[in-house]
Amino acid sequence: MNLEFSPEEIAFRDEVRTFIESNYPEHLRETGLREDLGRDDMLAWHKILGKKGWSTPAWPTEYGGTGWSPTQRYIWSEENARVNAIMPLPFGVSMVAPVIYSFGNEEQKAQHLPGIQSGEVWWCQGYSEPGAGSDLASLKTTAVRDGDHYVINGQKTWTTLAQYADWGFFLCRTDPDAAKPQEGISFILVDMNTPGIEVRPIKLIDGGYEVNETWLTDVRVPVENLVGEENKGWTYAKFLLAHERSGIAGVARSKRGVENLRDIAKSETLDGQPLMTDLDFARKVSQLEIDLAALEITELRTLAGEQAGRGPGPESSILKVKGTEIQQRLTELTLEAVGHYGTPYYSNIADAGSNEYPVGPDYAQHAASLYFNMRKTSIYGGSNEIQRNIITKMILGL
Amino acid sequence: MDFNFTEEQGMVRDSLARMVREQYDFDTRRTVVESDAGWRPEVWAQLAELGLFGMPFSEADGGFGGGPVDSLVVMEEFGKGLVVEPYVPTVVCAGGFLKHAGTDAQKADHLASIIDGSRVFAFAYAEPKGRYDLADLETTAKRDGDSYVLNGHKAVVIGAPWASHLIVTARTSGDRRDASGVSVFVVAKDADGVVARDYPTYDGRRASEVYFENVSIPADALIGEEGNGLPLVERVVAEAIAAQCAEACGAMKVAHEMTVEYSRQRKQFGVAIGSFQVLQHRMVDMFMEYEQSVSMTYLATLRLDDDDRQRQLASSSAKVRVGQAAHHIGQEAIQIHGGMGMTDELAIGHYFRRLTLFDSEFGNVDHHMKRHVALSAG
Ligand SMILES: Cc1cc2nc3c(=O)[nH]c(=O)nc-3n(C[C@H](O)[C@H](O)[C@H](O)COP(=O)(O)OP(=O)(O)OC[C@H]3O[C@@H](n4cnc5c(N)ncnc54)[C@H](O)[C@@H]3O)c2cc1C
Ligand SMILES: Cc1cc2nc3c(=O)[nH]c(=O)nc-3n(C[C@H](O)[C@H](O)[C@H](O)COP(=O)(O)OP(=O)(O)OC[C@H]3O[C@@H](n4cnc5c(N)ncnc54)[C@H](O)[C@@H]3O)c2cc1C
Numbered sequence: 001m002n003l004e005f006s007p008e009e010i011a012f013r014d015e016v017r018t019f020i021e022s023n024y025p026e027h028l029r030e031t032g033l034r035e036d037l038g039r040d041d042m043l044a045w046h047k048i049l050g051k052k053g054w055s056t057p058a059w060p061t062e063y064g065g066t067g068w069s070p071t072q073r074y075i076w077s078e079e080n081a082r083v084n085a086i087m088p089l090p091f092g093v094s095m096v097a098p099v100i101y102s103f104g105n106e107e108q109k110a111q112h113l114p115g116i117q118s119g120e121v122w123w124c125q126g127y128s129e130p131g132a133g134s135d136l137a138s139l140k141t142t143a144v145r146d147g148d149h150y151v152i153n154g155q156k157t158w159t160t161l162a163q164y165a166d167w168g169f170f171l172c173r174t175d176p177d178a179a180k181p182q183e184g185i186s187f188i189l190v191d192m193n194t195p196g197i198e199v200r201p202i203k204l205i206d207g208g209y210e211v212n213e214t215w216l217t218d219v220r221v222p223v224e225n226l227v228g229e230e231n232k233g234w235t236y237a238k239f240l241l242a243h244e245r246s247g248i249a250g251v252a253r254s255k256r257g258v259e260n261l262r263d264i265a266k267s268e269t270l271d272g273q274p275l276m277t278d279l280d281f282a283r284k285v286s287q288l289e290i291d292l293a294a295l296e297i298t299e300l301r302t303l304a305g306e307q308a309g310r311g312p313g314p315e316s317s318i319l320k321v322k323g324t325e326i327q328q329r330l331t332e333l334t335l336e337a338v339g340h341y342g343t344p345y346y347s348n349i350a351d352a353g354s355n356e357y358p359v360g361p362d363y364a365q366h367a368a369s370l371y372f373n374m375r376k377t378s379i380y381g382g383s384n385e386i387q388r389n390i391i392t393k394m395i396l397g398l
Numbered sequence: 399m400d401f402n403f404t405e406e407q408g409m410v411r412d413s414l415a416r417m418v419r420e421q422y423d424f425d426t427r428r429t430v431v432e433s434d435a436g437w438r439p440e441v442w443a444q445l446a447e448l449g450l451f452g453m454p455f456s457e458a459d460g461g462f463g464g465g466p467v468d469s470l471v472v473m474e475e476f477g478k479g480l481v482v483e484p485y486v487p488t489v490v491c492a493g494g495f496l497k498h499a500g501t502d503a504q505k506a507d508h509l510a511s512i513i514d515g516s517r518v519f520a521f522a523y524a525e526p527k528g529r530y531d532l533a534d535l536e537t538t539a540k541r542d543g544d545s546y547v548l549n550g551h552k553a554v555v556i557g558a559p560w561a562s563h564l565i566v567t568a569r570t571s572g573d574r575r576d577a578s579g580v581s582v583f584v585v586a587k588d589a590d591g592v593v594a595r596d597y598p599t600y601d602g603r604r605a606s607e608v609y610f611e612n613v614s615i616p617a618d619a620l621i622g623e624e625g626n627g628l629p630l631v632e633r634v635v636a637e638a639i640a641a642q643c644a645e646a647c648g649a650m651k652v653a654h655e656m657t658v659e660y661s662r663q664r665k666q667f668g669v670a671i672g673s674f675q676v677l678q679h680r681m682v683d684m685f686m687e688y689e690q691s692v693s694m695t696y697l698a699t700l701r702l703d704d705d706d707r708q709r710q711l712a713s714s715s716a717k718v719r720v721g722q723a724a725h726h727i728g729q730e731a732i733q734i735h736g737g738m739g740m741t742d743e744l745a746i747g748h749y750f751r752r753l754t755l756f757d758s759e760f761g762n763v764d765h766h767m768k769r770h771v772a773l774s775a776g
Contacts, residue, residue, distance in 0.1 A: 202741055345597065360526065
């Protein structure tokens, strides 16, 4: 066993660092934690990486993956986190693409993978419905075969950033009479510009608009957009969720967040001394870092397992639960660190179109909204209760 | 021992509860807090008419001879409805300073207009660098003949956009953070040299950054003794803490009830999610946290007239316990509501935001834990 990087890995790290230094868009530096970015900002880095061939490191090389080892991928995310880079969104790159290259046909691969890799095409995930959240298999949206089309009707909700989406992957019920609810579901790719789709924004508690209600009324989708077999969608959905979870630990991002927290706590004062020298506060930051180190090594062990051919299994639930708890605690501590200046409602000021407001230090401005926003992480991607149920069943065997 | 409210307090509570129910339903509140004004002066006038603002003051001062328990009753109901009207800054804080240390002339001028609802106050105590230390002041007031000249910057002054007057802490002597040298003044907000930048807060209130640039204030604007204001400030802050703990209790009660109710209604896997034991136990924990918070709020309120040490111990204990509970209950409420808890549409998120920001007002959990440690050692 060995934790040190080899000389080759260090050379790789330097190459990556230099590339990021000279190519990451100047105007987006240090903005990776802000929620008020538009489509172009969010895609800028993705497009640069697409040209370089680095936007989809984890894909198999035959489809455009880099062939990097887990350690190299880990270095890659670390280096991006150093500048708070806005990484390619998961919906295309790490969710639908693996389903397409694992279960899709050749036409689908040829049609969709290049756009995902280049960052030209924006994807959204149409799984959840008002009545089907944790119990996803109870979903009601129907797709009825009519000649060479499916006609889709129903309502999806929580569709993240669907306001920018070109395509969506939807779970629809194709066999209402199946013996088990899981057995009558299909995985369908939908062009978001098809008539009959309406996307309505939902305002969240941080003041931002990142999710939507998606209404589908007689949406006609060519049957070629079915992925894999009809009524086998649940299998692909579960496969995808395991991929979704492994990205969710967010170790590199949290490490950057802890550094940021330490910087804030050096600027803030308590009894005339830097807050960071206060033992009570310092202890909480250390606890966070210790937990983060444990998560990091656990993730590396999981990655190493993957390299040895064991796909992400129920262990990814550990990464999801611990990773999100750490992200939430980090934002909570950051809010605590900024003291009184967590109180002003900056998002509202941003709504009004002004991007500069002279209240408190810059670093305080997103502390509260980020804390409020990060409560989502223990709810989505399979809530942390559901993850614990998975561990109960799949690992403890209860 | 007696934990009962008087008949009068019960009546006040009932009429206040009715008023909050009728005029402060969630949609109305939201429309109001998002309006330009951000509050309703007519509601303030109605509260004054109910006699609410006179309750905690003695009859000699023009009040009804009540005390902190009356503020507890009021604030608990305010917490339930997420009322934004500035009762704490005006009645508890400004009223407290005047009650404890105001001269007859100051009382006749200000206290009477607090009681009849015609004046609104904000308490400008926090500074950008002072964190929660009440003596850590860079704002100065220099004696100049029979006036003082005030200079400084006060941070996140709650209710200031609505206020006609400010209570301001400033240093008249000594170094930053000295216990002595702190003085308290009442300043008209329209005085020359007072500049306020107003903004909304995450919990639906309004606040300002307030700058004083060579503001000349008459010597009789001083409340209490020059240079010996810290004990007075601490006493009033203890009263504000007790009132705000009561508010948090009201908000926690509603947040908990909403969560239990939601868990009864929301079905997943063919059953109400409230039937999952893992959620049941967490709602039981929320409930226990709430009950402990009520107890600590009583303690902090009932110890307000004790000696300094007892009062401070009780107030820090309450702020720690209630602060932890407010975080816990807020977070659990959102989690158990699932995606719906994340939406601005539902009231629960607004309770969560208020319960979050409760912590940083008048000292957070860490600050009061330290104070408790120091007081217990001493
Ligand atoms: C910000 C955000 C973004 C999202 N993005 C997307 C997206 O892009 N696409 C998409 O399809 N979906 C998305 N979702 C939806 C997300 O996956 C669901 O919110 C999640 O599955 C939970 O479902 P629910 O909200 O209906 O909560 P519910 O299922 O109603 O759960 C409510 C509470 O009950 C608990 N609970 C439920 N069942 C059990 C059980 N059996 N045992 C113990 N506890 C239980 C839950 O853990 C939760 O605490 C997003 C959600 C959010 C908040
Ligand atoms: C020091 C000691 C002194 C005692 N003194 C006395 C005495 O004086 N007289 C007397 O009659 N008995 C006494 N007891 C016995 C005591 O009452 C039992 O131990 C107790 O009722 C638990 O029963 P059990 O040990 O069979 O555990 P179990 O009932 O087998 O419980 C095992 C675990 O499962 C949990 N569990 C069980 N049911 C549920 C449920 N429905 N939901 C969630 N969790 C559940 C329990 O909380 C526990 O964690 C004593 C026990 C101890 C340890």
